[in-house]
Amino acid sequence: MAEGGGQSGESLLFLTDEQLRKGIEAMFFAYRGFTADPDRILEDHAYGRAHHRAVHFINRSPGTTVNNLLAILGVTKQSLNRVLRSLIEDGLVESRVGTRDKRERHLYLTEAGQALERALSEAQRRRMRAAYRAAGPEAVSGFRQVLEAMMDPEMRRHFDEAKETGG
Amino acid sequence: MAEGGGQSGESLLFLTDEQLRKGIEAMFFAYRGFTADPDRILEDHAYGRAHHRAVHFINRSPGTTVNNLLAILGVTKQSLNRVLRSLIEDGLVESRVGTRDKRERHLYLTEAGQALERALSEAQRRRMRAAYRAAGPEAVSGFRQVLEAMMDPEMRRHFDEAKETGG
């Protein structure tokens, strides 16, 4: 099964099934490490990853609406609502009725919510910082390139929306 | 705050909180893409990701014991057992009592199990192949380096165990 024409086999060795399998397992094991530290913090608060995700994206886009959050998180409103309800009850998130469109609820982190967000993201950044430092800037660039190529196009949109620093 | 000594600030720009945040979100969005294709296949079989993981690692190490699998998957034996039971009932996995130690059960994929494994891994490889191809070999190398650095040490052990192709 020769590829195109001029492309020699040598430069495509990284596409063997064996290499791809290693990549798949690397994603599995790395994601576990990636979520391990926040998970430990969340346990103390009787929260789960769903709460983490909500807090993260409300922090990223203060005043975002429920619908916006639904699109980013890719869950049902019932599922998100359960999470938001507990976060609001616990005083970590504030929900304000929209001024222009009163149907919308705009979401903000309270002081306590920001404190939890900082604790969670600090733990996660610490691990990622260590991994970045160990791998070096060149590797980080490749890491980001592959991850972006692996996203669904719609998700890449949400990802790009928050882009500020030059890639 | 100065690192070692000679390291100039310039070369550490990739460690800014903003860059780390982008990395965190990239992991989140990419992992969703990474699991999306197998998830669709699993739906048809009324299985979940836990079944996928079990099938994957039994395929990787035929004859592995339940305890072995537990260490890799990082769940309780009760949780794994439920998944294995359904896979065995459905004829995808065979459980053989150990010959030397009759307490152990050795796990194998049946023909049907291998067929499902192929379908799942094919879907996942297809996406990863596309991402690898888009990013190029250099990027793939960096991708793998960062992921390995992000794993918990114990998980990296399990990862390395299956290493065959030179990194």
Added chain:
DNA sequence: TTGGAATGTCAACAACACTGACATAAAATC
């Protein structure tokens, strides 16, 4: 042979996703 450790199974429960149905309020449209 008795007791402890390892291995695996069964039962019950919690978190978090899902679907479906429905209620409310406001905006948009006719």
Added chain:
DNA sequence: GATTTTATGTCAGTGTTGTTGACATTCCAA
């Protein structure tokens, strides 16, 4: 102004996957 659509929230029910607790079996060693 009446109707439809949109945005949000809620209730009920279900499924997957994690948990703990209790227990059976098997092996090994005192």
